[in-house]
Amino acid sequence: MAYPDFTPARDCVSCGLCLPHCPTYRERPFEMASPRGRIQLIKGLATGELTGYEALDEHLSLCLACRACESACPSAVKFGSLIESARAVLNDRLAPSWGRRLGAFFMRHVFPHQRRLAAVAALMRAYQASGLQRLFRETPLRGCFPERIVELESMMPEMSPLGEMPAPRGELEPYGVERGRVGFLTGCVMQLAMASTNAASMDVLRFNGLRVVLPREQRCCGALHLHNGFIPEARALARANIAAFEEAGVDWIVTNQAGCGSTLKEYGKLLDDEPDWAGRAEAFRGRVRDINELLVELGLRPPSGRLALRAVYDDPCHLVHGQKIKAQPRQLLRAIPGLELAEAREADWCCGSAGIYNVTHTEMSLAILQRKMDDLLSTRPDVIVTSNPGCAFQLRYGARRAGHAVQVVHVMDLLARSYRGEGAGLDRSATKGEPS
Amino acid sequence: MSPPAADRVRRLVESLEGVLGKRWVFHRDEERLAYSYDASLARARPDVVCLPGSTAEVAAAVRAAVREGLPFVARGAGTGIAGGSVPVAGGLVIGLARLNRILEIDLADRYAVVEPGVVNLTLDQALGQQGYCYRPDPSSQKVCTLGGNVANNSGGPHCLAYGVTANHILGVEVVLPDGSVTELGARHVDPLGYDLTGVFVGSEGTMGIATKVVCRIARSAEGVRTMLASYARMEDAAASVSAIIAAGIVPAALEMMDGPIIRAVEEFIGAGYPVDAAAVLLIEVEGLSEGLDGAVRSIESLCKARGARQVRVAGSEAERQRLWAGRKGALGAVARLKPRYYLHDGVVPRTRLLSVLQAIADAAARHRLTIVNVFHAGDGNLHPLILFDPADADETHRVHVAGEEIMRACVASGGTLSGEHGIGLEKNDMMDWVYSPEDLEAMQRVRSAFDPEGLANPQKVFPARRGCAELRADGHGGRPAGEMWI
Structure with a gap:
C-alpha cells in the first residue's frame, strides 16, 4: 500500500523488545522517545485519537528513523514506513513556522535540482577555500556570532573542489x-x-x-x-x-x-x-x-595493492537495518591485502547524522555522536570506514571535535586505492591528514 | 473527569514539577497514551506520569499522589504480560527507568545491589565479566527490569534448576504507600524475624515500590551444553520431558515449542529450527565440564527412545545464542501469524502436560481459533497463545471464552493460574477458582497492612469483578473493543 500507510502499526504487540536498541531511548528513557511509544502515538494520530499535532511532532521528530528497532523487532513491524507516513500526515496538519517553511523550501526547490544544490555547494566551497572559514574558526571573530551559528558552521562538511x-x-x-x-x-x-x-x-x-x-x-x-x-x-x-x-x-x-x-x-x-x-x-x-x-554478489575481483592500515567499519543504518547488508562491506575490506579490520562494539548503532537530524536536533545528535566516537576510537583505528555520505560527514565532524587525526573514508575509497596500486607507499604515517 | 478530580490532578502535577522539575513530569494527551499499556492487551491511561531520579523523589511522588487521594502505579520497562503496570484506575504512573544504576557488586558475599530500573540482562552481563551471574532469566530479559521482576516474582527458562526471582532476592529498599522508606531483608540469607522480603516479592506493586534491590548472585557454570530435539508428534516431546526428569536429570532449562511457533521463529531468527517438526525441546545442561557430555548422551538417548527424530547439540556459543534468541523472541515472532495474541501462563503438574495440551487443542477446535504453544515444559508452566485479529469482534469474543476454558483445565488438573507473569489485571477475576474467600481475605489483610488506603496499584491481583465492558469504559471511548481488552 502506498504512503501514508499505517497498517504496519497493527503488527506491534507492544512487547518492548525494541527499547534497548533505540538510540534516543537510551538518552531519554521515556516511552515517547522509544519505538514502541512512537508506534502507539502514530496509531493515535492515525485513528484520530490524538490531535495535538505540535506535541506529536515534538515527540516523533526526535526519532532518527535509523530503523534499529526493525532489526530488533520479532513481529517484523515496518517502522520506517510508519514514521515516514506519520511525518507526511503531520506536514499537512502542522501550522507553518519559519523553520518548517525553510525546510519545505529546500525539499521542494533546492534538493531536487542538482544545479541549484551545486550553487549552494559552490558558495560553501568558496567560503572554505578562500580562507574565510579559517578566519572564522581560528580568530576571535566567532565570538561575535550566536552560539548556534558557530555550532552549525563547525558541522559543515568539506565540499569537493569546484x-x-x-x-x-x-x-x-x-x-x-x-x-x-x-x-x-x-x-x-x-x-x-x-x-x-x-x-x-x-x-x-x-x-x-x-x-x-x-x-x-x-x-x-x-x-x-x-x-x-x-x-x-x-x-x-x-x-x-x-x-x-x-x-x-x-x-x-x-x-x-x-x-x-x-x-x-x-x-x-x-x-x-x-x-x-x-x-x-x-x-x-x-x-x-x-x-x-x-x-x-558478482564475486569481487581481488585487489592486490597493499594497504597497511587498521580500519574499523561503522554500519550505516540504512544499510544494516534498512537493507540488512552487514557482512558484505566487511568482506570487501578483508579482501584488501594488509588491511586489518577491527570490530566496534556498537557498529550497528546510529551515529546521529540521520539525514538533516544533526541540524534539526543537534543536542541529541551530538550525544549520540559522542558515544559513537568513543566506541570507534577505542578500537585504535587508522581509518574509520563507512558507506554513506551523511555518516561520513558526521564521523568526520566527530573526529574534528575529538581533536583526532583519524581519517573517515568510504569502503570504495580503500578498494580503489588498493586497485590503483597506490597502496604501495601508503602506510600508517602516510594516511594522516590526507584527503580521502 | 469531574472538576474536583481535575483539580487534584492539577495540584499533583504542580507538586511533582516542584520536586522533579518539569522535564520529568508528563501529563499531555499523547504522553498519557504512551504510558497506557504494557505487553499485555490491557489499556488504560494514567492522569500523570513522572520519572523520579532517586529514592527520595519516588517517596515524594508517592506522597504527592496519596495527598490528593490518587492511586499510583510503579512501572519498569512495561514488558509485563498481565497488565500489572497498566493504571486501570488512572492516577500517577511512577516510571523507574532513570533509576538504572548498579550500586554495588560484592563477589565475596555474593550479592549485588541495584536500582529497580536496571535491566535484568545488564546485571547478568556486568557479573558475567567476572565469572558470576544472576540466575532468573525471563524471556524479556534484555528489556525487563529487576524492579518489575521483583514485583511479578518473574521466572524464566533457567528457573527450572535455580528457582524463580523470590529465591534470588535477599532484600529490598521500599517506598511504602504512605511515602516512608524502609528496608526489608538483608544482604545475607535468612535474616531474623518475618520474611517480609518474601511477602514483598510478587506483590505486584500493591505494597509499595522497591527502590533498591539486593540480588543474590552465583558463580557462572563451568560448562554448558544446549540441545535441540525435534519431534514429529507433540506427545513424544511431552513424554521425553517426563522421562528426563524421571531419570533424575535436572536440566538448567527444558523448553518446548510447537510447530507454528517454530516456523514463526525460524522466519525471524533463522536459527536452524526444523520447520517441519511438530514440536521441539530446547534443553540445556550446565555444571562442571566433566559431567556434561554424559548428561548430553543420556538426554539424547532418552529423547530418541521416545521418538525424537533428531537431537542436535549446539556446536558453538554463537549457535547456542541463536537457539536461545529463537526461544526468547518467540512471543513477538508470533505476531507474524496474526496481529495480536492473548497469552496465558497456567501451570500444571508435569505428568498432566499432555492431557492439558489436548484440552487446549480441543478448545481451539471448538472455538475455531489458532492456539500455539511455547512453554517451560520442565516445570509444567504453559504459555498457550491464542491468536486473533482485534478487528474481528466475534473472534475476539471466542478468544475470551477459550481462554477461560483453558485456565479452568489448568486448575482442574491440579495446577494454577500463573507461573511467572503475575496476576495483574488478566487473572485477578480467576483468583477465586484457586483460593477460598477466607484465603483471599487473609491476603487482603496482609495487603492492607502495607496499604491501608488502597492506593498502591489498585484493582490488581484481587478479584475486581469489573468485567470487560467496564474496563473499556475507563475513558477510552471510540476504540474497538479488541484493542482494549478481550
Whole structure:
C-alpha cells in the first residue's frame, strides 16, 4: 500500500523488545522517545485519537528513523514506513513556522535540482577555500556570532573542489572483460562533497569488469523527501529516476550511498498505487543494488595493492537495518591485502547524522555522536570506514571535535586505492591528514 | 473527569514539577497514551506520569499522589504480560527507568545491589565479566527490569534448576504507600524475624515500590551444553520431558515449542529450527565440564527412545545464542501469524502436560481459533497463545471464552493460574477458582497492612469483578473493543 500507510502499526504487540536498541531511548528513557511509544502515538494520530499535532511532532521528530528497532523487532513491524507516513500526515496538519517553511523550501526547490544544490555547494566551497572559514574558526571573530551559528558552521562538511562538482555523465568502459552494465547513481550531496568517492566507486566497478552508465536525466533519489514526509516530491523524483535508468538499459542500478539505496529499493511501495508506474517501479526495485552488495554478489575481483592500515567499519543504518547488508562491506575490506579490520562494539548503532537530524536536533545528535566516537576510537583505528555520505560527514565532524587525526573514508575509497596500486607507499604515517 | 478530580490532578502535577522539575513530569494527551499499556492487551491511561531520579523523589511522588487521594502505579520497562503496570484506575504512573544504576557488586558475599530500573540482562552481563551471574532469566530479559521482576516474582527458562526471582532476592529498599522508606531483608540469607522480603516479592506493586534491590548472585557454570530435539508428534516431546526428569536429570532449562511457533521463529531468527517438526525441546545442561557430555548422551538417548527424530547439540556459543534468541523472541515472532495474541501462563503438574495440551487443542477446535504453544515444559508452566485479529469482534469474543476454558483445565488438573507473569489485571477475576474467600481475605489483610488506603496499584491481583465492558469504559471511548481488552 502506498504512503501514508499505517497498517504496519497493527503488527506491534507492544512487547518492548525494541527499547534497548533505540538510540534516543537510551538518552531519554521515556516511552515517547522509544519505538514502541512512537508506534502507539502514530496509531493515535492515525485513528484520530490524538490531535495535538505540535506535541506529536515534538515527540516523533526526535526519532532518527535509523530503523534499529526493525532489526530488533520479532513481529517484523515496518517502522520506517510508519514514521515516514506519520511525518507526511503531520506536514499537512502542522501550522507553518519559519523553520518548517525553510525546510519545505529546500525539499521542494533546492534538493531536487542538482544545479541549484551545486550553487549552494559552490558558495560553501568558496567560503572554505578562500580562507574565510579559517578566519572564522581560528580568530576571535566567532565570538561575535550566536552560539548556534558557530555550532552549525563547525558541522559543515568539506565540499569537493569546484572542478569535481559537475556530475559525470555518459558511459565508462570496463577495465578488462565486460561482466555487465551498471547504471550509477551519482547522488546529490555525494557528488558535491565526496566527488572523489564517486570517482573511486566507478573505478572499482570498472576494475570489476563493469561498464558504468551515467544517465543524464537521473535526479536526487528522494530519500530526504521520503524520510521527512514529502511524499509527492519523493514520487516525482522516483518517476524521473525510473525513466532515466530504463532508458539506459542497464543490468543493475548501483549506488554507493546507503540512504539512497534504501529509498531506491522502496520505489515499488512508493508508486504501487499509480497504475502507469507500479510495474515499472517494481522492476526497477529488483535491479537496485548497494555497491557492496553487488560486488559480493558478482564475486569481487581481488585487489592486490597493499594497504597497511587498521580500519574499523561503522554500519550505516540504512544499510544494516534498512537493507540488512552487514557482512558484505566487511568482506570487501578483508579482501584488501594488509588491511586489518577491527570490530566496534556498537557498529550497528546510529551515529546521529540521520539525514538533516544533526541540524534539526543537534543536542541529541551530538550525544549520540559522542558515544559513537568513543566506541570507534577505542578500537585504535587508522581509518574509520563507512558507506554513506551523511555518516561520513558526521564521523568526520566527530573526529574534528575529538581533536583526532583519524581519517573517515568510504569502503570504495580503500578498494580503489588498493586497485590503483597506490597502496604501495601508503602506510600508517602516510594516511594522516590526507584527503580521502 | 469531574472538576474536583481535575483539580487534584492539577495540584499533583504542580507538586511533582516542584520536586522533579518539569522535564520529568508528563501529563499531555499523547504522553498519557504512551504510558497506557504494557505487553499485555490491557489499556488504560494514567492522569500523570513522572520519572523520579532517586529514592527520595519516588517517596515524594508517592506522597504527592496519596495527598490528593490518587492511586499510583510503579512501572519498569512495561514488558509485563498481565497488565500489572497498566493504571486501570488512572492516577500517577511512577516510571523507574532513570533509576538504572548498579550500586554495588560484592563477589565475596555474593550479592549485588541495584536500582529497580536496571535491566535484568545488564546485571547478568556486568557479573558475567567476572565469572558470576544472576540466575532468573525471563524471556524479556534484555528489556525487563529487576524492579518489575521483583514485583511479578518473574521466572524464566533457567528457573527450572535455580528457582524463580523470590529465591534470588535477599532484600529490598521500599517506598511504602504512605511515602516512608524502609528496608526489608538483608544482604545475607535468612535474616531474623518475618520474611517480609518474601511477602514483598510478587506483590505486584500493591505494597509499595522497591527502590533498591539486593540480588543474590552465583558463580557462572563451568560448562554448558544446549540441545535441540525435534519431534514429529507433540506427545513424544511431552513424554521425553517426563522421562528426563524421571531419570533424575535436572536440566538448567527444558523448553518446548510447537510447530507454528517454530516456523514463526525460524522466519525471524533463522536459527536452524526444523520447520517441519511438530514440536521441539530446547534443553540445556550446565555444571562442571566433566559431567556434561554424559548428561548430553543420556538426554539424547532418552529423547530418541521416545521418538525424537533428531537431537542436535549446539556446536558453538554463537549457535547456542541463536537457539536461545529463537526461544526468547518467540512471543513477538508470533505476531507474524496474526496481529495480536492473548497469552496465558497456567501451570500444571508435569505428568498432566499432555492431557492439558489436548484440552487446549480441543478448545481451539471448538472455538475455531489458532492456539500455539511455547512453554517451560520442565516445570509444567504453559504459555498457550491464542491468536486473533482485534478487528474481528466475534473472534475476539471466542478468544475470551477459550481462554477461560483453558485456565479452568489448568486448575482442574491440579495446577494454577500463573507461573511467572503475575496476576495483574488478566487473572485477578480467576483468583477465586484457586483460593477460598477466607484465603483471599487473609491476603487482603496482609495487603492492607502495607496499604491501608488502597492506593498502591489498585484493582490488581484481587478479584475486581469489573468485567470487560467496564474496563473499556475507563475513558477510552471510540476504540474497538479488541484493542482494549478481550
